[in-house]
Amino acid sequence: xxxxxxxxxxxxxxxxxxxxxxxxxxxxxxxxxxxxxxxxxxxxxxxxxxxxxxxxxxxxxxxxxxxxxxxxxxxxxxxxxxxxxxxxxxxxxxxxxxxxxxxxxxxxxxxxxxxxxxxxxxxxxxxxxxxxxxxxxxxxxxxxxxxxxxxxxxxxxxxxxxxxxxxxxxxxxxxxxxxxxxxxxxxxxxxxxxxxxxxxxxxxxxxxxxxxxxxxxxxxxxxxxxxxxxxxxxxxxxxxxxxxxxxxxxxxxxxxxxxxxxxxxxxxxxxxxxxxxxxxxxxxxxxxxxxxxxxxxxxxxxxxxxxxxxxxxxxxxxxxxxxxxxxxxxxxxxxxxxxxxxxxxxxxxxxxxxxxxxxxxxxxxxxxxxxxxxxxxxxxxxxxxxxxxxxxxxxxxxxxxxxxxxxxxxxxxxxxxxxxxxxxxxxxxxxxxxxxxxxxxxxxxxxx
Amino acid sequence: xxxxxxxxxxxxxxxxxxxxxxxxxxxxxxxxxxxxxxxxxxxxxxxxxxxxxxxxxxxxxxxxxxxxxxxxxxxxxxxxxxxxxxxxxxxxxxxxxxxxxxxxxxxxxxxxxxxxxxxxxxxxxxxxxxxxxxxxxxxxxxxxxxxxxxxxxxxxxxxxxxxxxxxxxxxxxxxxxxxxxxxxxxxxxxxxxxxxxxxxxxxxxxxxxxxxxxxxxxxxxxxxxxxxxxxxxxxxxxxxxxxxxxxxxxxxxxxxxxxxxxxxxxxxxxxxxxxxxxxxxxxxxxxxxxxxx
Numbered sequence: 001x002x003x004x005x006x007x008x009x010x011x012x013x014x015x016x017x018x019x020x021x022x023x024x025x026x027x028x029x030x031x032x033x034x035x036x037x038x039x040x041x042x043x044x045x046x047x048x049x050x051x052x053x054x055x056x057x058x059x060x061x062x063x064x065x066x067x068x069x070x071x072x073x074x075x076x077x078x079x080x081x082x083x084x085x086x087x088x089x090x091x092x093x094x095x096x097x098x099x100x101x102x103x104x105x106x107x108x109x110x111x112x113x114x115x116x117x118x119x120x121x122x123x124x125x126x127x128x129x130x131x132x133x134x135x136x137x138x139x140x141x142x143x144x145x146x147x148x149x150x151x152x153x154x155x156x157x158x159x160x161x162x163x164x165x166x167x168x169x170x171x172x173x174x175x176x177x178x179x180x181x182x183x184x185x186x187x188x189x190x191x192x193x194x195x196x197x198x199x200x201x202x203x204x205x206x207x208x209x210x211x212x213x214x215x216x217x218x219x220x221x222x223x224x225x226x227x228x229x230x231x232x233x234x235x236x237x238x239x240x241x242x243x244x245x246x247x248x249x250x251x252x253x254x255x256x257x258x259x260x261x262x263x264x265x266x267x268x269x270x271x272x273x274x275x276x277x278x279x280x281x282x283x284x285x286x287x288x289x290x291x292x293x294x295x296x297x298x299x300x301x302x303x304x305x306x307x308x309x310x311x312x313x314x315x316x317x318x319x320x321x322x323x324x325x326x327x328x329x330x331x332x333x334x335x336x337x338x339x340x341x342x343x344x345x346x347x348x349x350x351x352x353x354x355x356x357x358x359x360x361x362x363x364x365x366x367x368x369x370x371x372x373x374x375x376x377x378x379x380x381x382x383x384x385x386x387x388x389x390x391x392x393x394x395x396x397x398x399x400x401x402x403x404x405x406x407x408x409x410x411x412x413x414x415x416x417x418x419x420x421x422x423x424x425x426x427x428x429x430x431x432x433x434x435x436x437x438x439x440x441x442x443x444x445x446x447x448x
Numbered sequence: 449x450x451x452x453x454x455x456x457x458x459x460x461x462x463x464x465x466x467x468x469x470x471x472x473x474x475x476x477x478x479x480x481x482x483x484x485x486x487x488x489x490x491x492x493x494x495x496x497x498x499x500x501x502x503x504x505x506x507x508x509x510x511x512x513x514x515x516x517x518x519x520x521x522x523x524x525x526x527x528x529x530x531x532x533x534x535x536x537x538x539x540x541x542x543x544x545x546x547x548x549x550x551x552x553x554x555x556x557x558x559x560x561x562x563x564x565x566x567x568x569x570x571x572x573x574x575x576x577x578x579x580x581x582x583x584x585x586x587x588x589x590x591x592x593x594x595x596x597x598x599x600x601x602x603x604x605x606x607x608x609x610x611x612x613x614x615x616x617x618x619x620x621x622x623x624x625x626x627x628x629x630x631x632x633x634x635x636x637x638x639x640x641x642x643x644x645x646x647x648x649x650x651x652x653x654x655x656x657x658x659x660x661x662x663x664x665x666x667x668x669x670x671x672x673x674x675x676x677x678x679x680x681x682x683x684x685x686x687x688x689x690x691x692x693x694x695x696x697x698x699x700x701x702x703x704x705x706x707x708x709x710x711x712x713x714x715x716x717x718x719x720x721x722x723x724x725x726x727x728x729x730x731x732x733x734x735x736x737x738x739x740x741x
Contacts, residue, residue, distance in 0.1 A: 001464050025463035043451040046458070064482050064491040071475045094493070099476045313464075372451065 001316050002026055002077045002101065006070045007041065009081030010060060011370045012386060013292070014041035017079050020308040029073045031066055033059035035378040040370040047073050054380045060084050063091050070100050077101035077315060079308075083382065086291035087114055103315040105269050105290050112265055113288040117159050117197050123285045126264035128257045131276060131284040133199035143180050146198050147173070153201040156180060158187035158194075166190060167234055169201055202284065204436035205276040207231065208243045209289075210258035211299045213310055214267045217319045222255040223303045224329040226295055230424060232347070232440045237417075238424055239295040240334045241302050243277075244395055244433025250281045261285065270296070270311050276437075294337065294387070297368060301333035301391040331391055332398040336406065336425075338369075338386040340377050342415035350415035351379035360408035364391040365401065367409070377414050385416070395433070399425050485509050487677075501718045510655065510675050510718055514557065515564040515579035518614050522722045523568035523577065530566040532599060537561060537592045543623040549585065557583035561592045562617075565600040570612065571726025573733065576604035579614040580661075589661055590621035594631025597665060601638035601649075608734060610648035612725055615666040619659015632664035639668045648732040650725065653680050653703070653712065667711070671728060673721075674703035674712045 005021055006029040007014045014030060018041060021028045030045035035054035042048045049069040052059035059065070061084060070078055078100055080086035092107035104110070113119045117136050124130050133150055136159065137143035147154060147170075156179060158166030168183040170176050180196070188194035207228045214220040227243035228236045242251070258273045265288075272293050274286040296307045305327070310320070340350045353376045359367045369386035371377075377385060390405055392398040403425055406418050427443055429435045483492050488507035497504070501521055502511040513521075519528050539546040554560060562584040568577050578600055580587035587593075597613075604611045620628040643649060651669035653662075655678035662682050666672075674680060681701035689696055699705045706712040716724045 003463060022459050023461060025461040038450050040451065043453075044456055064493050067475075067477060068482070068491065071477050074474055076473050076475065090495075094481070097478060097481065099473055101473075 001318075002075075002312065004029060004073065004075045005077045005079055005103070005312065006031065006066070006073065006075035007045070007079050007081065008060070008066050008085055009079070009083075010036055010039060010041060010381065011384065012368045013081040013294075015044060015370045016368055017081060017308055018044045020306065020312065024309060024312065026312070029069065029075045031060070031069050033380075035380050038375070040372055040375070049073065054378065056084070056380070063088075063094060067094060067098055067100070071098070075100070077103055077312070079103040079312070080291065082292050082294055087289070089114055101315050103269070103311050105267055105271065109265055109267055110290045113290050115159055116157060116161065116287055117195075119288055120197075120285070122265055123261055126260055128261045128264075128285045129283065131199050131202060131286060134197060136195055136197050138195075140177060140180055143196075143198065144176065147176055150198055150200050152176075153203065155199045155201050156183040156196050157199055158183065158191055158196055160191035160193040160195070161187065165234070166196075202276045202278060204438065205278050206243065206245050206435075207236075207274065207286075207437050208246060208254070208277050208283070209272045209274040209293075210254055211293075211296070211307070212258055212262050212267065212271045212273065213305075213307070213314070213320060214262050214269065214271070215314050215320045216268055216317055219320045219323070220259045220262050220267070221320060221322070221324045221327055222258055223299050223305060223307075223327055225251060225254065226293075226298050228295065229435055229437045230430070230439050231437055236295065236337065237440070238334065238336050238421065239298050240332065240395070240398070241298045242329055242332065245435075246277055247281060250277070250283065254283055257283075257285075261288065269314050270307050294384070295335050297366065297387060297389045298333045298335045301364070301366070301389055302329045302331060303327060304330075331393045332395045333389060333391045334398045334402050335387055335389045336402060336418075336421040337384055338388060338409070338411070338421075339383040339417045340385045340414045341383045341417055343417050343420045345415075347417075348415075349379070349383045351377045352414050353377075354411060354413040356410060356412040358408065358410035360388070360405040362405070365405050366390070371411065385411070385414070388421075399431070483511075485511075503718050508676065508717070510677060512582050512616070512655065513718075514583055515559065515581040515614070518579045519564065519566075519568065519577065521718070522570055522612075522725060524570065524572065528566050528568040528577070530564065531603065532565055532596045533560065535561060535592045535596055537590050537624070539623075540591065540627055541623075541625050543625070546623040549623065553584045557581050559584050561596065562587045562589070562621075563593045563596050565596045567603075567609065570722060570729055573726060573729035574609060575729060576600050576607075576609045576611045577613070578611070580616045582616045585621065586618035587616045587661070588618050588621035588628075589631050590624040590628050591631060593621070594628070594634050597635050598631075598638040601635070601642040605638075605642040605645045605647060608645070608647060610650070610729055610732065611642065612650050612652070612729075613665070613669070614652045614654055615657045615661055616654045617657055617659065617661035617666075619661060629660065632660050635665040636668060639665050643668075643670065646734070648729070650728055652716070652721065652725075654678050656680070658682065658684065672711070672713050673716045673724070674706065674714075676703060676715055676717055678703040680706055680712070 004027040007017045018028045028045040030041045030048040031051045032042045033054050051065040052062050085091040089107045089111035092102040095102040134146045153171045156168040166187050170179045184194045211223040226239050226241045228239045230238040272289040275283045277283040341347045357373045366389040390401040485504040487509035490506045502513045559581050563580045565578045649669045650671045653674040657680045
């Protein structure tokens with residue numbers, strides 16, 4: 001086991017990882033930007049190192065500074081959390097070179113799955129159904145031909161995109177030319193790679209993902225699924241497990257395909273395979289996330305398995321001490337992402353000092369956050385400031401519990417989306433469980 | 449309110465231990481992996497630096513670059529064909545320890561001598577090309593360097609090719625005594641014959657270009673370009689200051705200073721060099737109706 005781990009992240013996920021380390025008796029090193037000097041993860045960790053100015057590229061994405069911090073503090077492993085450097089194959093490769101364990105899959109696997117087109121091809125070759133679409137399109141002429149073959153509506157996706165970014169929906173041929181050029185230009189700026197591919201836009205469909213844990217010894221288990229169809233602009237807002245929209249048979253099938261896919265790429269550590277599921281229970285591979293997900297807590301609540309601890313154990317070379325038959329999904333869990341933003345002002349991000357904070361409590365209520373009273377939310381980073389997760393025996397009970405917990409959550413000083421989350425939970429379509437990825441558009445359209 | 453230091457107590461849990469699986473390795477950063485920028489002090493990854501043509505992505509500082517990297521940067525694909533690759537220096541005047549020094553230089557640079565010569569195309573335009581090697585005794589000019597450069601100009605003159613040359617040098621090679629000084633005259637004569645036949649010669653002066661090289665072929669080009677911040681001069685600033693007993697102006701002997709004084713025609717950052725050179729070659733192409741240089 002590692003005796004010291006550096007956490008190359010901030011906010012609630014850095015706190016989440018430090019907590020796991022504290023349970024495991026592992027010393028922790030926090031890294032922080034100048035804007036995060038007073039952040040909770042810095043106080044919680046045993047040691048902390050400032051790695052640069054507020055801007056992400058100068059601090060949390062500053063590879064040289066982070067690796068130097070690991071060397072100076074003697075940290076034998078780096079946990080990248082989610083976002084930031086977590087799916088950066090180059091960073092993972094550098095860690096490998098520096099004798100630092102990267103807590104995640106090998107760099108080669110990240111690179112393979114990070115190239116969305118190569119991921120599609122790999123999955124197709126191993127027999128996993130993929131969303132109808134094509135390979136890379138190099139120029140407009142070829143793209144146009146491909147678009148006619150696939151049919152509208154379709155999605156233009158960036159090869160190097162991820163986390164909901166670099167995706168553009170096109171409904172007709174008239175929009176296509178303009179959309180193609182903008183998508184390519186945007187991808188070039190955002191990911192340094194302008195390559196795009198086309199994919200059929202499946203509609204209506206649900207976004208359901210399977211959580212995997214794979215060890216170095218070749219064992220792979222599926223820890224059930226998460227339904228993440230409540231999204232706004234491809235950013236997830238609310239997740240639940242199990243999915244209310246898939247049959248037990250589909251679930252089993254998806255699980256088998258997920259394991260097959262993981263084996264096909266030689267996957268190690270925690271990973272997620274995202275599928276689109278239509279109303280006839282057909283499902284298609286969308287992409288693989290080679291990291292811990294924001295919504296991992298939902299899976300932890302229904303399975304009782306600590307994903308972060310297992311990530312660390314697997315990275316240290318330990319085999320899974322349970323098999324697929326030992327995994328049981330019990331009850332129902334829901335997670336609401338609490339963002340510092342104002343939904344009535346076009347989701348404008350909000351920052352400032354937290355003047356009052358009350359965190360909900362009671363049985364099976366969990367709030368993962370890095371907030372504390374009088375903390376100042378800096379304006380430089382992602383708007384996610386907390387994740388409220390509840391667990392109950394039935395979906396109905398979980399929804400009720402979440403409604404109650406959201407009312408008990410008080411954050412003054414910054415705008416939050418808690419009222420929007422309550423509206424989602426109260427919506428009849430959400431209650432029915434038969435909602436799709438366009439749920440938020442429908443909800444916003446029905447505003448009084 | 450700030451979270452005070454030691455606000456949280458340590459839980460004191462013993463380290464989780466499974467069947468003796470213990471992976472308590474220490475990080476070990478390979479020496480070559482990181483480099484500090486001498487200008488802005490930023491720590492850079494060597495890989496990133498190389499991808500960026502060895503120019504600091506933060507402040508634009510031009511790091512030293514070996515001859516092969518330069519050739520790779522400006523020439524088209526694998527168009528480079530080397531000439532006189534096997535020529536090597538020997539200890540002509542019995543200078544103490546020169547053999548050993550040469551052996552080390554070969555090892556450090558991976559080259560036989562302080563300059564790499566050949567032909568290539570830049571943006572589709574054929575040319576003769578030389579690039580001096582800073583990691584071979586700081587590109588100092590001995591008999592072999594002089595001979596290779598003179599031969600390249602002779603070859604270019606015979607084949608009506610323009611010459612593009614990248615200079616980096618500490619000057620004449622003192623281990624070869626007076627013979628190295630002779631190279632100044634020899635190369636200058638070859639440059640002159642090449643020019644008189646109506647051929648273009650473009651020199652790119654990089655950091656540092658000094659001594660006998662400055663005093664000969666580096667400053668004899670039709671178009672003299674320089675990299676930003678390059679030190680270009682004959683004697684070093686310290687020597688001049690001590691001899692003249694005067695304080696030298698700031699930025700003395702830097703490319704920007706020389707541009708202002710008219711010794712250099714243009715400063716071209718490394719990443720734009722290929723395009724710039726291709727433009728020059730295109731404008732001075734023989735038989736394009738615009739006459740020759």
